[in-house]
Amino acid sequence: MKDVSDxxxxxxxxxxxxxxxxxxxxxxxxxxxxxxxxxxLSSLLDCPPTCTCSSTEIYCNxxxxxSISQLLSFxxxxxxxMSESILDLFQNITSIYLENWxxxxxxxxxxxxxxxxxxxLTITQSSLHTLHPRVxxxxxxxxxxxxxxxxxxxxxxxxVFEHLQLTALHLEGVVFxxxxxxxxxQLWQQRGEAGLSSQQLTCSTGHxxxxxxxxxxxxxxxxxxxxxxSNLTVVEGDEVTVICNxxxxxxxxxxxxxxxxxxITTQQDKVYNNSIxxxxxxxxxxxxxxxxxxxxxxxxxxxxxxxxxxxxIVHFPPSIEKLKEPERRHDTCIEFTVRGSPHPSLRWFxxxxxxxxxxxxxxxxxxxxxxxxxxxxxxxxxxxNNGNYTLKATNYLGEVNRTVYGHFLEMPPPDYDxxxxxxxxxxPLEDPFGVSMAVGLAVFACVILVVLxxxxxxxxxxxxxxxxxxxxxxxxxxxSASPLHHVNHGIISPCALDVGLDSVVIGMSRIPIIENPxxxxxxxxxxxxxxxxxxxxxRDIILKRELGEGAFGKVFLAECYNLxxxxxxxxxxxxTLKDPTLAARKDFQHEAELLTNLQHEHIVKFYGVCVDxxxxxxxxxxxxxxxxxxxxxxxGPDATILVDGQPLQTNGELGLSQMLHIASQIAGGMIxxxxxxxxxxxxATRNCLVGNGLLVKIGDFGMSRDIYSTDYYRVxxxxxxxxxxxxxxxxxxxxxxxxxxxxxxxxxxxxxFTYGKQPWFQLANNEVIECITQGRVLERPRVCPKExxxxxLGCWQREPQQRLIIKDIQKKxxxxxxxxxxxLDILG
Ligand SMILES: *[C@@H]1O[C@H](CO)[C@@H](O)[C@H](O)[C@H]1NC(C)=O
Ligand SMILES: *[C@@H]1O[C@H](CO)[C@@H](O)[C@H](O)[C@H]1NC(C)=O
Ligand SMILES: *[C@@H]1O[C@H](CO)[C@@H](O)[C@H](O)[C@H]1NC(C)=O
Ligand SMILES: *[C@@H]1O[C@H](CO)[C@@H](O)[C@H](O)[C@H]1NC(C)=O
Ligand SMILES: *[C@@H]1O[C@H](CO)[C@@H](O)[C@H](O)[C@H]1NC(C)=O
Ligand SMILES: *[C@@H]1O[C@H](CO)[C@@H](O)[C@H](O)[C@H]1NC(C)=O
Ligand SMILES: *[C@@H]1O[C@H](CO)[C@@H](O)[C@H](O)[C@H]1NC(C)=O
Ligand SMILES: *[C@@H]1O[C@H](CO)[C@@H](O)[C@H](O)[C@H]1NC(C)=O
Ligand SMILES: *[C@@H]1O[C@H](CO)[C@@H](O)[C@H](O)[C@H]1NC(C)=O
Ligand SMILES: *[C@@H]1O[C@H](CO)[C@@H](O)[C@H](O)[C@H]1NC(C)=O
Ligand SMILES: *[C@@H]1O[C@H](CO)[C@@H](O)[C@H](O)[C@H]1NC(C)=O
Ligand SMILES: *[C@@H]1O[C@H](CO)[C@@H](O)[C@H](O)[C@H]1NC(C)=O
Numbered sequence: 041m042k043d044v045s046d047x048x049x050x051x052x053x054x055x056x057x058x059x060x061x062x063x064x065x066x067x068x069x070x071x072x073x074x075x076x077x078x079x080x081l082s083s084l085l086d087c088p089p090t091c092t093c094s095s096t097e098i099y100c101n102x103x104x105x106x107s108i109s110q111l112l113s114f115x116x117x118x119x120x121x122m123s124e125s126i127l128d129l130f131q132n133i134t135s136i137y138l139e140n141w142x143x144x145x146x147x148x149x150x151x152x153x154x155x156x157x158x159x160x161l162t163i164t165q166s167s168l169h170t171l172h173p174r175v176x177x178x179x180x181x182x183x184x185x186x187x188x189x190x191x192x193x194x195x196x197x198x199x200v201f202e203h204l205q206l207t208a209l210h211l212e213g214v215v216f217x218x219x220x221x222x223x224x225x226q227l228w229q230q231r232g233e234a235g236l237s238s239q240q241l242t243c244s245t246g247h248x249x250x251x252x253x254x255x256x257x258x259x260x261x262x263x264x265x266x267x268x269x270s271n272l273t274v275v276e277g278d279e280v281t282v283i284c285n286x287x288x289x290x291x292x293x294x295x296x297x298x299x300x301x302x303x304i305t306t307q308q309d310k311v312y313n314n315s316i317x318x319x320x321x322x323x324x325x326x327x328x329x330x331x332x333x334x335x336x337x338x339x340x341x342x343x344x345x346x347x348x349x350x351x352x353i354v355h356f357p358p359s360i361e362k363l364k365e366p367e368r369r370h371d372t373c374i375e376f377t378v379r380g381s382p383h384p385s386l387r388w389f390x391x392x393x394x395x396x397x398x399x400x401x402x403x404x405x406x407x408x409x410x411x412x413x414x415x416x417x418x419x420x421x422x423x424x425n426n427g428n429y430t431l432k433a434t435n436y437l438g439e440v441n442r443t444v445y446g447h448f449l450e451m452p453p454p455d456y457d458x459x460x461x462x463x464x465x466x467x468p469l470e471d472p473f474g475v476s477m478a479v480g481l482a483v484f485a486c487v488i489l490v491v492l493x494x495x496x497x498x499x500x501x502x503x504x505x506x507x508x509x510x511x512x513x514x515x516x517x518x519x520s521a522s523p524l525h526h527v528n529h530g531i532i533s534p535c536a537l538d539v540g541l542d543s544v545v546i547g548m549s550r551i552p553i554i555e556n557p558x559x560x561x562x563x564x565x566x567x568x569x570x571x572x573x574x575x576x577x578x579r580d581i582i583l584k585r586e587l588g589e590g591a592f593g594k595v596f597l598a599e600c601y602n603l604x605x606x607x608x609x610x611x612x613x614x615x616t617l618k619d620p621t622l623a624a625r626k627d628f629q630h631e632a633e634l635l636t637n638l639q640h641e642h643i644v645k646f647y648g649v650c651v652d653x654x655x656x657x658x659x660x661x662x663x664x665x666x667x668x669x670x671x672x673x674x675x676g677p678d679a680t681i682l683v684d685g686q687p688l689q690t691n692g693e694l695g696l697s698q699m700l701h702i703a704s705q706i707a708g709g710m711i712x713x714x715x716x717x718x719x720x721x722x723x724a725t726r727n728c729l730v731g732n733g734l735l736v737k738i739g740d741f742g743m744s745r746d747i748y749s750t751d752y753y754r755v756x757x758x759x760x761x762x763x764x765x766x767x768x769x770x771x772x773x774x775x776x777x778x779x780x781x782x783x784x785x786x787x788x789x790x791x792x793f794t795y796g797k798q799p800w801f802q803l804a805n806n807e808v809i810e811c812i813t814q815g816r817v818l819e820r821p822r823v824c825p826k827e828x829x830x831x832x833l834g835c836w837q838r839e840p841q842q843r844l845i846i847k848d849i850q851k852k853x854x855x856x857x858x859x860x861x862x863x864l865d866i867l868g
Pocket of ligand 11: 427
């Protein structure tokens with residue numbers, strides 16, 4: 041650019057000033073154009089006075105002696121750099137009509153190329169006598185051409201219309217000169233192309249006008265093409281010779297199209313007998329890139345053209361272009377690309393042993409021209425799959441192999457057994473003697489309890505014995521229950537398949553549980569005789585709206601009448617069991633009995649069942665703010681989720697004291713669970729519910745596995761494990777204990793202090809397993825005080841016995857809450 045500030049060169053300054061002025065005026069024109077852009081094209085186009093213009097059409101039906109370039113006059117007036125925006129304008133023109141333009145004699149490609157969107161063109165009663173052969177080369181959308189009544193038009197070449205897909209070509213009233221030049225038109229008319237057969241086309245022999253269809257021309261025929269092969273199969277490096285003959289009179293031009301061919305070619309042409317034009321093409325040293333190339337030969341003369349193709353197939357030995365290390369996608373994939381022609385057959389070896397494909401390892405590939413691209417897919421690979429993988433590709437020209445090391449999982453401790461998860465605590469029950477012992481003990485316990493019950497009734501409630509013992513559960517108020525309970529051999533439990541044990545149910549999600557044998561003796565069987573499940577009448581339940589849906593059925597918000605002695609009606613959450621089988625019904629009843637037996641202020645309340653008619657219903661306390669995870673996300677720094685479609689009452693971000701309050705309530709619920717010898721197995725914020733006044737309770741409606749499916753790791757089709765919340769021993773040995781629940785509580789704390797982030801969110805399930813089993817723990821959340829993180833670390837001790845006890849955790853939390861103002865200061 042010119043240096044405007046240079047003081048020595050006055051002249052230069054002036055010129056640059058001039059330029060500035062010019063640019064300004066151009067800008068004015070441009071702005072003007074922009075302003076008018078949408079109003080009307082005519083004002084822009086400088087629409088000729090004899091025409092009317094719209095944004096899609098130019099229509100000129102008055103006498104005019106200008107040439108077509110007059111249409112472009114405005115273009116000249118504008119600046120060169122504007123052509124882009126101008127082109128945009130022209131793009132929308134779909135129709136041009138020119139009548140009586142006596143100045144229009146020749147139509148060239150430059151006249152038409154501005155209108156790529158043109159579909160209909162009429163030029164009539166003009167002085168048009170010549171259309172350039174390539175005139176419509178840019179008007180690929182042209183479908184309708186009307187050149188009727190152009191007296192000067194004597195001849196027309198088929199090249200003009202060669203690449204168009206015309207639906208109509210109107211030439212009425214045009215008198216051509218008879219001859220070979222318009223023989224093509226006669227052929228089109230005979231074939232009925234472009235609506236020509238219905239028109240009366242005529243030609244002049246000099247003195248008389250005859251119908252075009254009656255014209256006799258000798259030595260004027262369409263070319264005929266013949267090629268020496270229809271297909272050619274060669275090996276890379278060979279030499280190939282193909283001949284193409286085009287025969288006709290007048291003798292045609294013949295051409296091999298070699299655009300895009302990689303091999304080097306030479307062509308030789310020969311003419312036989314004045315009517316055969318022969319071209320020999322030689323491909324020396326054929327390249328593999330030319331596999332599947334179509335060699336096309338065209339012959340054309342004044343009458344028309346013809347073509348023929350040769351399919352070239354080049355064979356070459358296989359090569360492995362790509363073999364990547366395993367990568368986690370939907371399934372784990374070793375990605376590969378193999379080239380070869382013919383397509384090589386592929387074989388896979390793991391440590392020199394051929395892999396037979398099965399449901400755990402299979403190959404999935406797409407076949408392209410000469411590429412095979414795909415994956416060797418692994419479903420839930422384990423450390424057994426670690427090792428070198430060799431891909432061998434073979435066709436008749438050769439064989440190649442390539443090896444990649446696949447690392448899937450770290451080898452777990454030697455006694456880790458993937459196939460049959462077991463639990464140490466359960467083992468005694470597997471031995472028949474143990475079972476009979478347990479049953480015997482249970483019967484004994486029953487008898488003892490019945491005796492005790494009688495004694496208690498007889499001697500009143502003064503006895504201290506009952507308050508301390510596990511019998512406290514059964515002596516609770518029977519109409520206030522909690523949704524946490526045992527199920528014997530949960531038949532519909534997804535996890536029962538792989539554990540075959542009792543499960544604990546919170547809401548209705550069944551989680552297999554390893555029973556403490558002690559509990560069997562004193563709690564489970566002992567409580568049974570006294571369990572009374574409250575029945576609620578169907579007419580007392582009025583469904584209001586759906587809260588969610590799980591695999592079992594739906595959860596609704598409902599109104600329930602006559603539930604509480606103090607209130608006429610109250611809001612409840614009801615869970616429906618759809619299409620219950622007989623087994624499911626029994627199970628439902630059993631569950632309800634067990635649910636009734638647990639109650640605590642931080643366990644979601646179970647009110648009872650409704651079994652008169654379908655569906656079966658369980659009635660729970662309604663917790664207004666839904667699950668804790670959603671609640672946390674809604675109160676995070678970047679909260680976008682609204683609770684029940686509305687912003688929450690609690691304003692804005694949760695503070696430290698609120699977080700501690702939430703955590704200590706969950707700890708409270710857990711202390712109760714531990715006292716009942718329950719192992720929860722799926723403690724997580726998604727399985728806690730939030731009510732008014734930041735009241736938090738353990739309990740959910742069994743929808744987590746549907747709604748939060750990414751929090752679970754699917755094992756063997758049915759089992760879904762919350763591995764991100766699980767300690768190493770649960771992951772490795774499926775061992776679940778009160779201590780493993782404590783680990784999960786540490787993860788809950790982490791969730792609370794990250795406002796509901798998914799633990800290890802940046803890692804895939806496989807990687808999470810690897811991290812946890814290798815002893816890594818979650819990092820300290822940004823807003824988490826050191827004292828709280830120390831609690832988390834106390835929960836995440838590798839040795840279960842070294843973990844904090846839930847009672848102590850709650851004490852620490854309560855202590856921290858007391859001193860919270862101080863902490864808030866520290867946090868700033
Ligand atoms: C041109 O067309 C317009 C409307 O399309 C019509 O009003 C006018 O009479 C026509 N003029 C001639 C000369 O045909
Ligand atoms: C063509 O139009 C111009 C005016 O634009 C006029 O001077 C000239 O005579 C016209 N020629 C014919 C042949 O009509
Ligand atoms: C016009 O375009 C050319 C390049 O296409 C550019 O160098 C020149 O600066 C442009 N002029 C204006 C006035 O935009
Ligand atoms: C061109 O057509 C497109 C689509 O029909 C439209 O969006 C655009 O505004 C038109 N441009 C002009 C200048 O009419
Ligand atoms: C073609 O143009 C002529 C002359 O304007 C007209 O008479 C004829 O109807 C047009 N043909 C079609 C199909 O529009
Ligand atoms: C063209 O030849 C045919 C017979 O081959 C004949 O009937 C016809 O009259 C000839 N047409 C003319 C215009 O000579
Ligand atoms: C081409 O024409 C020559 C001469 O007539 C003939 O010998 C040859 O076989 C023809 N080749 C093909 C491919 O038609
Ligand atoms: C190749 O051409 C031969 C005849 O020349 C024919 O029999 C064969 O089917 C063709 N093969 C393919 C793949 O087109
Ligand atoms: C050469 O052309 C004449 C007629 O034009 C024909 O009789 C003869 O068979 C042709 N010869 C060859 C080799 O095609
Ligand atoms: C040959 O013709 C086929 C269709 O007939 C076309 O797909 C291919 O692109 C052509 N090849 C060349 C090199 O023009
Ligand atoms: C895998 O192959 C590499 C060399 O190809 C070798 O060094 C390594 O020991 C092999 N690993 C196993 C597990 O066989
Ligand atoms: C892989 O290829 C090498 C030569 O490139 C050969 O020595 C080796 O035996 C092949 N391995 C297999 C498994 O075929």
